[in-house]
Amino acid sequence: MSRIKYVFRDAWRLVWRHFGMSLLTVFTAMTVFFVVGATMLFILNIQNIVRAMEGQLSINAYVKPGTDLNAFAESVKKMENVSEVTIITKETALERLRARLGNQANAVTLLGENPLPSSLEVKVGSAADVSDMARMLVAMPEVEDIVYAGHVAQKLSRLAAFVRRFSIVMLIIAVTASAVVLFNTIRVSVYSRAEEISVMLKVGATSTYVAFPFVIQGFILGLSGALFASAAVGYSYFRAVACLKDMLPFLSYIESYRYLGKLSLVLILCGTVMSLIASLVAVEKFIRKAGKPL
Amino acid sequence: MDTQQYIQFSGVSKVFPPDINALENIYLNVSKGEFVYLIGETGSGKTTLMRCLSREVLPTRGTISVGGRVLRKMGRFELALFRRDIGVVFQDFALLPNLTAFENVAFVLEIMGMPRREIEARVMDVLKTMGIWRRRMLYPQQLSGGEQQRLAIARAVVNEPSLLLADEPTGNLDNHTADEIMQLLLDINAAGTTVIMATHNQYLVDCYKHRVVELWRGRIVRDDPEGGYEGNVEN
Numbered sequence: 001m002s003r004i005k006y007v008f009r010d011a012w013r014l015v016w017r018h019f020g021m022s023l024l025t026v027f028t029a030m031t032v033f034f035v036v037g038a039t040m041l042f043i044l045n046i047q048n049i050v051r052a053m054e055g056q057l058s059i060n061a062y063v064k065p066g067t068d069l070n071a072f073a074e075s076v077k078k079m080e081n082v083s084e085v086t087i088i089t090k091e092t093a094l095e096r097l098r099a100r101l102g103n104q105a106n107a108v109t110l111l112g113e114n115p116l117p118s119s120l121e122v123k124v125g126s127a128a129d130v131s132d133m134a135r136m137l138v139a140m141p142e143v144e145d146i147v148y149a150g151h152v153a154q155k156l157s158r159l160a161a162f163v164r165r166f167s168i169v170m171l172i173i174a175v176t177a178s179a180v181v182l183f184n185t186i187r188v189s190v191y192s193r194a195e196e197i198s199v200m201l202k203v204g205a206t207s208t209y210v211a212f213p214f215v216i217q218g219f220i221l222g223l224s225g226a227l228f229a230s231a232a233v234g235y236s237y238f239r240a241v242a243c244l245k246d247m248l249p250f251l252s253y254i255e256s257y258r259y260l261g262k263l264s265l266v267l268i269l270c271g272t273v274m275s276l277i278a279s280l281v282a283v284e285k286f287i288r289k290a291g292k293p294l
Numbered sequence: 295m296d297t298q299q300y301i302q303f304s305g306v307s308k309v310f311p312p313d314i315n316a317l318e319n320i321y322l323n324v325s326k327g328e329f330v331y332l333i334g335e336t337g338s339g340k341t342t343l344m345r346c347l348s349r350e351v352l353p354t355r356g357t358i359s360v361g362g363r364v365l366r367k368m369g370r371f372e373l374a375l376f377r378r379d380i381g382v383v384f385q386d387f388a389l390l391p392n393l394t395a396f397e398n399v400a401f402v403l404e405i406m407g408m409p410r411r412e413i414e415a416r417v418m419d420v421l422k423t424m425g426i427w428r429r430r431m432l433y434p435q436q437l438s439g440g441e442q443q444r445l446a447i448a449r450a451v452v453n454e455p456s457l458l459l460a461d462e463p464t465g466n467l468d469n470h471t472a473d474e475i476m477q478l479l480l481d482i483n484a485a486g487t488t489v490i491m492a493t494h495n496q497y498l499v500d501c502y503k504h505r506v507v508e509l510w511r512g513r514i515v516r517d518d519p520e521g522g523y524e525g526n527v528e529n
Contacts, residue, residue: 013393200390202350202377203405204379207370
């Protein structure tokens, strides 16, 4: 029991008696976690924007007169990749036309009987599915014609695929760079105490006794860095979103506190575990070297 | 355990790269509770021999055993336990720079898992004996060379080791202080600890007669049960 107490006290000593080094490690950890957090938010927002654009893509399927709209809508809903089906009756179509015409809405009275056909507005999960869905709809006997932005769907589909690949690459680069920087900072911190580690082993400390304070120190510093980074990412993100909403109000941004809270938790957890592993590897490597007889 | 042969060197040689023969075919037996001076000029192999005993150095040939345990065969954990049972006064003191004098001495007892109260009592005792109790809150670099040396000795003896290796423990001290330190080492020896002391201090070797082992170019050239610094054996 005493030994555990001493180990924790030694870890605390390591943090406070090498305050400059500790501060440097926390600052480095904070910077790298900030970069990872900012990258994650950037990626998630891009994905969110693309998803929102994909969600706006729809196929208008004009149905033949006399078709039971509700029954047909139900059968379309059951099709794969369909996310939403809206029934547009002849009356709704006319209302929409009136709304679109604005001041000249009265012009529709010139049409006499409502010539607009009933239709279904079909939305699919992703832009990549739009063309296939359009092909399936046009082959159905109830459908007279379809209208959809095929060219836009194709481009959006390519953009979504690119964003997915880009996100993975960006995240891998950010996490790898952060891990390397953090590992080296912790290694420098451990190496600056090389003499101490060597003496501790010489007077009979076990490898575990020597390593544990360093690992706990890594945990404390990594956790501090991740907490500061998480706060900094949160603060600067909301400031950035406020600015962007002024400049690009038509884009949709992630603003859910709950979602951002979860993201912070992931950042803190990953940051702490990363620091812990970096400390363990650095100190173990050095202990092995220091403990080797000449 | 054979008490007559507490420490055994059997044909021990150590060659440092590229081809420096630090020790050559050493056969040495030391009984439990014995006090042995290791003498010889600089570079004769005294420190290497001591470092072999604490297993900081592994011999190129031969075996060393202490208390029946063969040092080469020890694993990491067993080695740590062995080192807790020996006290070492390093030539360069090897103090922990970020711990105070008190903490440096206490560290040895902490790794053994001793309760705080006992540690405080023991450390106070040994620091008072060494005459550095009032300097206990200072860091090693704030102490003089002599004080650092006393601190290194205090750390080496606080766990009442069964073997004490002292490499030039009086190197930085005047004769009066050296006498005090010597008296302390003799007291420790009288309590049953085997002491091996490497020294250049002719005065101490001649004054406090004990077994003298003289090294020359890595070989034992004199092993005198109660000799002085200057032996009568021709090298």
